[in-house]
Amino acid sequence: PSGAEPATKIVINLERLQQLPAEKVGPLARYAATIQSQRGDYNGKVLSIRTEDLRSLAIIYDMTPGELTEQLIDWGVLPPEARPAKED
Ligand code: C2E
Ligand code: C2E
Numbered sequence: 001p002s003g004a005e006p007a008t009k010i011v012i013n014l015e016r017l018q019q020l021p022a023e024k025v026g027p028l029a030r031y032a033a034t035i036q037s038q039r040g041d042y043n044g045k046v047l048s049i050r051t052e053d054l055r056s057l058a059i060i061y062d063m064t065p066g067e068l069t070e071q072l073i074d075w076g077v078l079p080p081e082a083r084p085a086k087e088d
Contacts, residue, residue: 006065007072007082010054012047016076025075027060 017029032047041047058068072078 004064004066004070005084006051006054006058007069007078008051008084009082010049010051010078011082012049012072013045013077013079014047015045020075020077025077028057028072028077031057031060 012028012032014032017025017032022029031053032049035049035053036042036044036047054065054068058065061068061071063071069078069082073080073083
């Protein structure tokens with residue numbers, strides 16, 4: 001099917017992230033916590049990150065950015081709307 005396209009707007013659901021086992025989401029959870037710390041922003045239920053950060057995370061997870069987007073949607077960390085519409 002379709003998919004495997006990188007997300008265009010990356011808005012992480014922090015509550016969902018905390019519910020998932022650390023062995024799955026550990027690197028992502030640490031990355032998100034670091035960004036929160038750098039911004040001094042601890043109050044949100046969601047965290048917007050840079051497109052560039054998705055590329056870095058994809059390297060860490062040994063996936064393409066599009067595959068990682070699909071994985072994050074599967075986990076409920078990204079909403080299905082994060083999946084870019086295919087133009088075909
Ligand atoms: P920085 O990259 O030098 O950005 C300095 C400030 O510019 C940020 O302070 C923020 O107020 C603003 N800024 C930069 N890019 C954007 C953007 O795309 N959207 C908005 N709305 N504002 C932007 P802030 O938020 O206190 O962040 C401090 C530092 O923490 C940043 O310095 C950067 O080094 C790091 N950081 C924060 N958020 C992220 C992130 O999502 N990804 C990465 N890789 N680093 C981040
Ligand atoms: P946003 O603030 O709506 O910014 C949308 C896009 O505009 C960013 O996508 C980036 O391409 C560009 N942009 C905005 N501000 C700056 C800036 O100061 N410097 C540069 N070089 N580009 C800028 P991007 O990078 O994918 O970020 C997506 C969203 O992540 C941002 O949406 C914002 O909500 C968040 N974000 C990213 N970096 C920071 C940051 O350093 N601090 C904070 N507070 N939020 C950030």
